Amino acid sequence: MEGLKALIFDVDGTLAETEELHRQAFNRTFQDFGLDWHWSVDTYRDLLKTAGGKERLRVWRDRVGARVSDATITELHKEKTGHYGRLMSEAGVRLRPGIADLMDFARKNGLKRAIATTTNRPNVDALCLAAFGRPAQDLFDTIAAGDEVPAKKPAPDVYLLALERLEVAAGEAIAFEDSRIGVLSAKAAGLRVIAAPSLYTTSDRLDEADLTAPALSLELVREASAFFSGAFSG
Ligand SMILES: [Mg+2]
CATH class of the missing domain: 1.10.150.240 (Putative phosphatase; domain 2)
Known part of the structure:
Protein backbone atom coordinates (compact mmCIF):
# COMPACT_ATOMS: atom_id res chain seq x y z
CA MET A 1 0.00 0.00 0.00
CA GLY A 92 -31.47 3.70 12.52
CA VAL A 93 -29.37 2.63 9.60
CA ARG A 94 -26.66 0.05 9.11
CA LEU A 95 -23.32 0.58 7.42
CA ARG A 96 -23.02 -1.06 4.03
CA PRO A 97 -20.89 -4.21 3.91
CA GLY A 98 -17.17 -3.51 3.88
CA ILE A 99 -17.33 0.00 5.33
CA ALA A 100 -16.46 -0.94 8.91
CA ASP A 101 -13.55 -3.09 7.63
CA LEU A 102 -12.28 -0.27 5.46
CA MET A 103 -12.41 2.25 8.30
CA ASP A 104 -10.59 -0.20 10.55
CA PHE A 105 -7.99 -0.91 7.88
CA ALA A 106 -7.39 2.84 7.41
CA ARG A 107 -6.96 3.38 11.14
CA LYS A 108 -4.52 0.48 11.56
CA ASN A 109 -2.45 1.52 8.54
CA GLY A 110 -2.30 5.22 9.35
CA LEU A 111 -4.37 6.23 6.35
CA LYS A 112 -6.38 9.43 6.57
CA ARG A 113 -10.14 9.17 6.28
CA ALA A 114 -12.36 11.79 4.70
CA ILE A 115 -15.87 12.44 3.54
CA ALA A 116 -16.73 14.16 0.27
CA THR A 117 -20.48 14.54 0.02
CA THR A 118 -23.13 16.83 -1.38
CA THR A 119 -25.38 16.21 1.59
CA ASN A 120 -25.24 18.73 4.43
CA ARG A 121 -23.27 18.43 7.64
CA PRO A 122 -26.24 17.74 9.99
CA ASN A 123 -27.13 14.74 7.80
CA VAL A 124 -23.56 13.44 8.01
CA ASP A 125 -23.63 13.82 11.79
CA ALA A 126 -27.00 12.04 12.08
CA LEU A 127 -25.74 9.13 9.99
CA CYS A 128 -22.46 8.73 11.89
CA LEU A 129 -24.22 8.72 15.25
CA ALA A 130 -26.82 6.21 14.04
CA ALA A 131 -24.51 3.89 12.10
CA PHE A 132 -21.13 4.13 13.87
CA GLY A 133 -22.41 5.26 17.26
CA ARG A 134 -19.83 8.05 17.19
CA PRO A 135 -19.73 11.66 16.02
CA ALA A 136 -18.41 12.29 12.51
CA GLN A 137 -15.42 14.33 13.68
CA ASP A 138 -14.16 11.36 15.73
CA LEU A 139 -14.21 9.14 12.66
CA PHE A 140 -12.95 11.30 9.82
CA ASP A 141 -9.95 13.62 9.49
CA THR A 142 -11.99 15.96 7.37
CA ILE A 143 -15.56 16.28 6.19
CA ALA A 144 -16.18 18.19 2.98
CA ALA A 145 -19.93 18.62 2.86
CA GLY A 146 -22.76 20.09 0.83
CA ASP A 147 -22.82 23.83 0.96
CA GLU A 148 -19.08 24.34 1.42
CA VAL A 149 -18.39 24.37 -2.31
CA PRO A 150 -19.96 26.34 -5.17
CA ALA A 151 -20.55 23.40 -7.50
CA LYS A 152 -21.92 20.04 -6.41
CA LYS A 153 -21.17 16.64 -7.92
CA PRO A 154 -20.50 15.83 -10.77
CA ALA A 155 -18.21 18.87 -10.44
CA PRO A 156 -14.91 17.93 -8.73
CA ASP A 157 -15.11 20.72 -6.10
CA VAL A 158 -16.04 18.70 -3.03
CA TYR A 159 -13.30 16.12 -3.69
CA LEU A 160 -10.74 18.85 -4.34
CA LEU A 161 -11.71 20.46 -1.02
CA ALA A 162 -11.28 17.16 0.81
CA LEU A 163 -7.84 16.61 -0.77
CA GLU A 164 -6.75 20.15 0.07
CA ARG A 165 -7.75 19.75 3.72
CA LEU A 166 -6.11 16.33 3.94
CA GLU A 167 -2.95 17.74 2.31
CA VAL A 168 -2.90 14.67 0.10
CA ALA A 169 -2.46 14.51 -3.68
CA ALA A 170 -5.21 12.98 -5.81
CA GLY A 171 -2.89 10.11 -6.78
CA GLU A 172 -2.42 9.19 -3.12
CA ALA A 173 -6.08 8.57 -2.35
CA ILE A 174 -8.94 6.28 -3.30
CA ALA A 175 -12.53 7.51 -3.52
CA PHE A 176 -15.54 5.30 -2.79
CA GLU A 177 -18.79 6.01 -4.60
CA ASP A 178 -22.14 4.48 -5.49
CA SER A 179 -23.48 6.76 -8.22
CA ARG A 180 -22.62 8.05 -11.65
CA ILE A 181 -22.45 11.71 -10.61
CA GLY A 182 -20.19 10.73 -7.70
CA VAL A 183 -17.84 8.72 -9.89
CA LEU A 184 -17.62 11.58 -12.40
CA SER A 185 -16.89 14.06 -9.60
CA ALA A 186 -14.08 11.97 -8.13
CA LYS A 187 -12.57 11.23 -11.54
CA ALA A 188 -12.67 14.94 -12.42
CA ALA A 189 -10.66 15.57 -9.24
CA GLY A 190 -8.06 13.09 -10.50
CA LEU A 191 -8.85 10.33 -8.01
CA ARG A 192 -8.94 6.57 -8.38
CA VAL A 193 -12.49 5.42 -7.78
CA ILE A 194 -13.99 2.20 -6.53
CA ALA A 195 -17.74 2.10 -7.08
CA ALA A 196 -20.40 -0.17 -5.62
CA PRO A 197 -23.95 0.61 -6.76
CA SER A 198 -26.59 1.13 -4.08
CA LEU A 199 -30.33 0.39 -4.13
CA TYR A 200 -31.04 3.67 -5.88
CA THR A 201 -28.16 3.54 -8.38
CA THR A 202 -28.38 0.01 -9.79
CA SER A 203 -29.14 1.42 -13.24
CA ASP A 204 -26.39 4.08 -13.11
CA ARG A 205 -23.54 3.73 -15.56
CA LEU A 206 -20.41 3.46 -13.44
CA ASP A 207 -17.92 2.53 -16.13
CA GLU A 208 -15.72 5.58 -15.54
CA ALA A 209 -14.81 4.08 -12.16
CA ASP A 210 -11.46 2.29 -11.99
CA LEU A 211 -13.08 -0.68 -10.31
CA THR A 212 -16.70 -1.66 -9.72
CA ALA A 213 -18.14 -4.37 -7.52
CA PRO A 214 -21.57 -5.26 -6.09
CA ALA A 215 -20.32 -4.29 -2.62
CA LEU A 216 -17.21 -2.84 -1.01
CA SER A 217 -14.83 -5.08 0.88
CA LEU A 218 -11.34 -5.03 2.29
CA GLU A 219 -10.42 -7.70 -0.27
CA LEU A 220 -11.52 -5.33 -3.01
CA VAL A 221 -9.31 -2.57 -1.68
CA ARG A 222 -6.33 -4.92 -1.44
CA GLU A 223 -6.97 -5.92 -5.04
CA ALA A 224 -7.33 -2.26 -5.96
CA SER A 225 -4.12 -1.26 -4.25
CA ALA A 226 -2.25 -3.85 -6.31
CA PHE A 227 -4.11 -2.68 -9.41
CA PHE A 228 -3.25 0.95 -8.64
CA SER A 229 0.28 0.24 -7.42
CA GLY A 230 1.76 2.33 -10.22
CA ALA A 231 -0.16 5.32 -8.98
CA PHE A 232 0.94 4.78 -5.39
CA SER A 233 4.61 4.16 -5.99
CA GLY A 234 5.60 7.76 -5.31
MG1 LIG B 1 -23.92 8.52 -3.16
Missing part, protein backbone atom coordinates in the same frame (compact mmCIF):
# COMPACT_ATOMS: atom_id res chain seq x y z
CA GLU A 2 3.01 2.26 -0.33
CA GLY A 3 1.98 5.68 -1.54
CA LEU A 4 -1.63 5.34 -0.47
CA LYS A 5 -2.40 7.98 2.12
CA ALA A 6 -6.15 8.46 2.27
CA LEU A 7 -9.55 6.93 1.72
CA ILE A 8 -12.34 9.35 0.79
CA PHE A 9 -15.95 8.30 1.12
CA ASP A 10 -19.18 9.51 -0.40
CA VAL A 11 -21.99 9.32 2.19
CA ASP A 12 -25.45 8.59 0.79
CA GLY A 13 -25.57 5.16 -0.80
CA THR A 14 -21.89 4.52 -0.04
CA LEU A 15 -21.56 4.48 3.76
CA ALA A 16 -25.18 3.37 4.13
CA GLU A 17 -28.39 2.97 2.15
CA THR A 18 -29.77 6.32 3.26
CA GLU A 19 -31.72 7.41 0.21
CA GLU A 20 -34.99 5.82 1.31
CA LEU A 21 -34.88 7.83 4.55
CA HIS A 22 -34.16 10.97 2.56
CA ARG A 23 -37.17 10.25 0.34
CA GLN A 24 -39.47 9.74 3.33
CA ALA A 25 -38.17 12.93 4.95
CA PHE A 26 -38.95 14.90 1.80
CA ASN A 27 -42.49 13.45 1.63
CA ARG A 28 -43.16 14.27 5.30
CA THR A 29 -42.02 17.82 4.62
CA PHE A 30 -44.35 18.19 1.64
CA GLN A 31 -47.26 17.15 3.88
CA ASP A 32 -46.21 19.64 6.58
CA PHE A 33 -46.21 22.44 4.04
CA GLY A 34 -49.56 21.40 2.53
CA LEU A 35 -47.98 20.70 -0.85
CA ASP A 36 -49.57 18.02 -3.03
CA TRP A 37 -46.12 16.68 -3.92
CA HIS A 38 -45.13 13.08 -3.37
CA TRP A 39 -41.93 11.45 -4.51
CA SER A 40 -42.27 7.76 -5.39
CA VAL A 41 -39.22 5.49 -5.44
CA ASP A 42 -38.99 5.85 -9.24
CA THR A 43 -39.38 9.61 -9.10
CA TYR A 44 -36.71 9.91 -6.44
CA ARG A 45 -34.32 7.65 -8.36
CA ASP A 46 -34.65 10.02 -11.29
CA LEU A 47 -34.25 13.13 -9.09
CA LEU A 48 -31.02 11.71 -7.65
CA LYS A 49 -29.36 12.58 -10.94
CA THR A 50 -29.26 16.05 -9.39
CA ALA A 51 -26.95 16.33 -6.37
CA GLY A 52 -28.10 18.28 -3.32
CA GLY A 53 -31.50 18.46 -1.64
CA LYS A 54 -32.24 22.10 -2.42
CA GLU A 55 -31.18 21.61 -6.02
CA ARG A 56 -33.47 18.57 -6.29
CA LEU A 57 -36.39 20.56 -4.89
CA ARG A 58 -35.81 23.30 -7.46
CA VAL A 59 -35.67 20.77 -10.30
CA TRP A 60 -39.00 19.32 -9.13
CA ARG A 61 -40.63 22.75 -8.69
CA ASP A 62 -39.63 23.70 -12.22
CA ARG A 63 -40.76 20.35 -13.61
CA VAL A 64 -44.26 20.61 -12.14
CA GLY A 65 -44.43 24.38 -12.68
CA ALA A 66 -45.24 25.16 -9.03
CA ARG A 67 -45.18 28.74 -7.75
CA VAL A 68 -42.77 28.08 -4.90
CA SER A 69 -40.06 30.66 -4.18
CA ASP A 70 -36.39 29.92 -3.58
CA ALA A 71 -36.90 31.18 -0.02
CA THR A 72 -39.59 28.53 0.49
CA ILE A 73 -37.29 25.91 -1.01
CA THR A 74 -34.74 26.84 1.65
CA GLU A 75 -37.42 26.43 4.36
CA LEU A 76 -38.54 23.10 2.91
CA HIS A 77 -34.98 21.89 2.92
CA LYS A 78 -34.44 22.92 6.53
CA GLU A 79 -37.59 21.13 7.61
CA LYS A 80 -36.55 18.06 5.63
CA THR A 81 -33.17 17.96 7.40
CA GLY A 82 -35.03 17.87 10.72
CA HIS A 83 -37.25 15.01 9.57
CA TYR A 84 -34.22 13.12 8.25
CA GLY A 85 -32.41 13.39 11.58
CA ARG A 86 -35.48 12.14 13.46
CA LEU A 87 -36.10 9.29 11.02
CA MET A 88 -32.43 8.34 11.28
CA SER A 89 -32.48 8.22 15.07
CA GLU A 90 -35.84 6.35 15.15
CA ALA A 91 -35.26 3.85 12.37
Whole structure:
Protein backbone atom coordinates (compact mmCIF):
# COMPACT_ATOMS: atom_id res chain seq x y z
CA MET A 1 0.00 0.00 0.00
CA GLU A 2 3.01 2.26 -0.33
CA GLY A 3 1.98 5.68 -1.54
CA LEU A 4 -1.63 5.34 -0.47
CA LYS A 5 -2.40 7.98 2.12
CA ALA A 6 -6.15 8.46 2.27
CA LEU A 7 -9.55 6.93 1.72
CA ILE A 8 -12.34 9.35 0.79
CA PHE A 9 -15.95 8.30 1.12
CA ASP A 10 -19.18 9.51 -0.40
CA VAL A 11 -21.99 9.32 2.19
CA ASP A 12 -25.45 8.59 0.79
CA GLY A 13 -25.57 5.16 -0.80
CA THR A 14 -21.89 4.52 -0.04
CA LEU A 15 -21.56 4.48 3.76
CA ALA A 16 -25.18 3.37 4.13
CA GLU A 17 -28.39 2.97 2.15
CA THR A 18 -29.77 6.32 3.26
CA GLU A 19 -31.72 7.41 0.21
CA GLU A 20 -34.99 5.82 1.31
CA LEU A 21 -34.88 7.83 4.55
CA HIS A 22 -34.16 10.97 2.56
CA ARG A 23 -37.17 10.25 0.34
CA GLN A 24 -39.47 9.74 3.33
CA ALA A 25 -38.17 12.93 4.95
CA PHE A 26 -38.95 14.90 1.80
CA ASN A 27 -42.49 13.45 1.63
CA ARG A 28 -43.16 14.27 5.30
CA THR A 29 -42.02 17.82 4.62
CA PHE A 30 -44.35 18.19 1.64
CA GLN A 31 -47.26 17.15 3.88
CA ASP A 32 -46.21 19.64 6.58
CA PHE A 33 -46.21 22.44 4.04
CA GLY A 34 -49.56 21.40 2.53
CA LEU A 35 -47.98 20.70 -0.85
CA ASP A 36 -49.57 18.02 -3.03
CA TRP A 37 -46.12 16.68 -3.92
CA HIS A 38 -45.13 13.08 -3.37
CA TRP A 39 -41.93 11.45 -4.51
CA SER A 40 -42.27 7.76 -5.39
CA VAL A 41 -39.22 5.49 -5.44
CA ASP A 42 -38.99 5.85 -9.24
CA THR A 43 -39.38 9.61 -9.10
CA TYR A 44 -36.71 9.91 -6.44
CA ARG A 45 -34.32 7.65 -8.36
CA ASP A 46 -34.65 10.02 -11.29
CA LEU A 47 -34.25 13.13 -9.09
CA LEU A 48 -31.02 11.71 -7.65
CA LYS A 49 -29.36 12.58 -10.94
CA THR A 50 -29.26 16.05 -9.39
CA ALA A 51 -26.95 16.33 -6.37
CA GLY A 52 -28.10 18.28 -3.32
CA GLY A 53 -31.50 18.46 -1.64
CA LYS A 54 -32.24 22.10 -2.42
CA GLU A 55 -31.18 21.61 -6.02
CA ARG A 56 -33.47 18.57 -6.29
CA LEU A 57 -36.39 20.56 -4.89
CA ARG A 58 -35.81 23.30 -7.46
CA VAL A 59 -35.67 20.77 -10.30
CA TRP A 60 -39.00 19.32 -9.13
CA ARG A 61 -40.63 22.75 -8.69
CA ASP A 62 -39.63 23.70 -12.22
CA ARG A 63 -40.76 20.35 -13.61
CA VAL A 64 -44.26 20.61 -12.14
CA GLY A 65 -44.43 24.38 -12.68
CA ALA A 66 -45.24 25.16 -9.03
CA ARG A 67 -45.18 28.74 -7.75
CA VAL A 68 -42.77 28.08 -4.90
CA SER A 69 -40.06 30.66 -4.18
CA ASP A 70 -36.39 29.92 -3.58
CA ALA A 71 -36.90 31.18 -0.02
CA THR A 72 -39.59 28.53 0.49
CA ILE A 73 -37.29 25.91 -1.01
CA THR A 74 -34.74 26.84 1.65
CA GLU A 75 -37.42 26.43 4.36
CA LEU A 76 -38.54 23.10 2.91
CA HIS A 77 -34.98 21.89 2.92
CA LYS A 78 -34.44 22.92 6.53
CA GLU A 79 -37.59 21.13 7.61
CA LYS A 80 -36.55 18.06 5.63
CA THR A 81 -33.17 17.96 7.40
CA GLY A 82 -35.03 17.87 10.72
CA HIS A 83 -37.25 15.01 9.57
CA TYR A 84 -34.22 13.12 8.25
CA GLY A 85 -32.41 13.39 11.58
CA ARG A 86 -35.48 12.14 13.46
CA LEU A 87 -36.10 9.29 11.02
CA MET A 88 -32.43 8.34 11.28
CA SER A 89 -32.48 8.22 15.07
CA GLU A 90 -35.84 6.35 15.15
CA ALA A 91 -35.26 3.85 12.37
CA GLY A 92 -31.47 3.70 12.52
CA VAL A 93 -29.37 2.63 9.60
CA ARG A 94 -26.66 0.05 9.11
CA LEU A 95 -23.32 0.58 7.42
CA ARG A 96 -23.02 -1.06 4.03
CA PRO A 97 -20.89 -4.21 3.91
CA GLY A 98 -17.17 -3.51 3.88
CA ILE A 99 -17.33 0.00 5.33
CA ALA A 100 -16.46 -0.94 8.91
CA ASP A 101 -13.55 -3.09 7.63
CA LEU A 102 -12.28 -0.27 5.46
CA MET A 103 -12.41 2.25 8.30
CA ASP A 104 -10.59 -0.20 10.55
CA PHE A 105 -7.99 -0.91 7.88
CA ALA A 106 -7.39 2.84 7.41
CA ARG A 107 -6.96 3.38 11.14
CA LYS A 108 -4.52 0.48 11.56
CA ASN A 109 -2.45 1.52 8.54
CA GLY A 110 -2.30 5.22 9.35
CA LEU A 111 -4.37 6.23 6.35
CA LYS A 112 -6.38 9.43 6.57
CA ARG A 113 -10.14 9.17 6.28
CA ALA A 114 -12.36 11.79 4.70
CA ILE A 115 -15.87 12.44 3.54
CA ALA A 116 -16.73 14.16 0.27
CA THR A 117 -20.48 14.54 0.02
CA THR A 118 -23.13 16.83 -1.38
CA THR A 119 -25.38 16.21 1.59
CA ASN A 120 -25.24 18.73 4.43
CA ARG A 121 -23.27 18.43 7.64
CA PRO A 122 -26.24 17.74 9.99
CA ASN A 123 -27.13 14.74 7.80
CA VAL A 124 -23.56 13.44 8.01
CA ASP A 125 -23.63 13.82 11.79
CA ALA A 126 -27.00 12.04 12.08
CA LEU A 127 -25.74 9.13 9.99
CA CYS A 128 -22.46 8.73 11.89
CA LEU A 129 -24.22 8.72 15.25
CA ALA A 130 -26.82 6.21 14.04
CA ALA A 131 -24.51 3.89 12.10
CA PHE A 132 -21.13 4.13 13.87
CA GLY A 133 -22.41 5.26 17.26
CA ARG A 134 -19.83 8.05 17.19
CA PRO A 135 -19.73 11.66 16.02
CA ALA A 136 -18.41 12.29 12.51
CA GLN A 137 -15.42 14.33 13.68
CA ASP A 138 -14.16 11.36 15.73
CA LEU A 139 -14.21 9.14 12.66
CA PHE A 140 -12.95 11.30 9.82
CA ASP A 141 -9.95 13.62 9.49
CA THR A 142 -11.99 15.96 7.37
CA ILE A 143 -15.56 16.28 6.19
CA ALA A 144 -16.18 18.19 2.98
CA ALA A 145 -19.93 18.62 2.86
CA GLY A 146 -22.76 20.09 0.83
CA ASP A 147 -22.82 23.83 0.96
CA GLU A 148 -19.08 24.34 1.42
CA VAL A 149 -18.39 24.37 -2.31
CA PRO A 150 -19.96 26.34 -5.17
CA ALA A 151 -20.55 23.40 -7.50
CA LYS A 152 -21.92 20.04 -6.41
CA LYS A 153 -21.17 16.64 -7.92
CA PRO A 154 -20.50 15.83 -10.77
CA ALA A 155 -18.21 18.87 -10.44
CA PRO A 156 -14.91 17.93 -8.73
CA ASP A 157 -15.11 20.72 -6.10
CA VAL A 158 -16.04 18.70 -3.03
CA TYR A 159 -13.30 16.12 -3.69
CA LEU A 160 -10.74 18.85 -4.34
CA LEU A 161 -11.71 20.46 -1.02
CA ALA A 162 -11.28 17.16 0.81
CA LEU A 163 -7.84 16.61 -0.77
CA GLU A 164 -6.75 20.15 0.07
CA ARG A 165 -7.75 19.75 3.72
CA LEU A 166 -6.11 16.33 3.94
CA GLU A 167 -2.95 17.74 2.31
CA VAL A 168 -2.90 14.67 0.10
CA ALA A 169 -2.46 14.51 -3.68
CA ALA A 170 -5.21 12.98 -5.81
CA GLY A 171 -2.89 10.11 -6.78
CA GLU A 172 -2.42 9.19 -3.12
CA ALA A 173 -6.08 8.57 -2.35
CA ILE A 174 -8.94 6.28 -3.30
CA ALA A 175 -12.53 7.51 -3.52
CA PHE A 176 -15.54 5.30 -2.79
CA GLU A 177 -18.79 6.01 -4.60
CA ASP A 178 -22.14 4.48 -5.49
CA SER A 179 -23.48 6.76 -8.22
CA ARG A 180 -22.62 8.05 -11.65
CA ILE A 181 -22.45 11.71 -10.61
CA GLY A 182 -20.19 10.73 -7.70
CA VAL A 183 -17.84 8.72 -9.89
CA LEU A 184 -17.62 11.58 -12.40
CA SER A 185 -16.89 14.06 -9.60
CA ALA A 186 -14.08 11.97 -8.13
CA LYS A 187 -12.57 11.23 -11.54
CA ALA A 188 -12.67 14.94 -12.42
CA ALA A 189 -10.66 15.57 -9.24
CA GLY A 190 -8.06 13.09 -10.50
CA LEU A 191 -8.85 10.33 -8.01
CA ARG A 192 -8.94 6.57 -8.38
CA VAL A 193 -12.49 5.42 -7.78
CA ILE A 194 -13.99 2.20 -6.53
CA ALA A 195 -17.74 2.10 -7.08
CA ALA A 196 -20.40 -0.17 -5.62
CA PRO A 197 -23.95 0.61 -6.76
CA SER A 198 -26.59 1.13 -4.08
CA LEU A 199 -30.33 0.39 -4.13
CA TYR A 200 -31.04 3.67 -5.88
CA THR A 201 -28.16 3.54 -8.38
CA THR A 202 -28.38 0.01 -9.79
CA SER A 203 -29.14 1.42 -13.24
CA ASP A 204 -26.39 4.08 -13.11
CA ARG A 205 -23.54 3.73 -15.56
CA LEU A 206 -20.41 3.46 -13.44
CA ASP A 207 -17.92 2.53 -16.13
CA GLU A 208 -15.72 5.58 -15.54
CA ALA A 209 -14.81 4.08 -12.16
CA ASP A 210 -11.46 2.29 -11.99
CA LEU A 211 -13.08 -0.68 -10.31
CA THR A 212 -16.70 -1.66 -9.72
CA ALA A 213 -18.14 -4.37 -7.52
CA PRO A 214 -21.57 -5.26 -6.09
CA ALA A 215 -20.32 -4.29 -2.62
CA LEU A 216 -17.21 -2.84 -1.01
CA SER A 217 -14.83 -5.08 0.88
CA LEU A 218 -11.34 -5.03 2.29
CA GLU A 219 -10.42 -7.70 -0.27
CA LEU A 220 -11.52 -5.33 -3.01
CA VAL A 221 -9.31 -2.57 -1.68
CA ARG A 222 -6.33 -4.92 -1.44
CA GLU A 223 -6.97 -5.92 -5.04
CA ALA A 224 -7.33 -2.26 -5.96
CA SER A 225 -4.12 -1.26 -4.25
CA ALA A 226 -2.25 -3.85 -6.31
CA PHE A 227 -4.11 -2.68 -9.41
CA PHE A 228 -3.25 0.95 -8.64
CA SER A 229 0.28 0.24 -7.42
CA GLY A 230 1.76 2.33 -10.22
CA ALA A 231 -0.16 5.32 -8.98
CA PHE A 232 0.94 4.78 -5.39
CA SER A 233 4.61 4.16 -5.99
CA GLY A 234 5.60 7.76 -5.31
MG1 LIG B 1 -23.92 8.52 -3.16
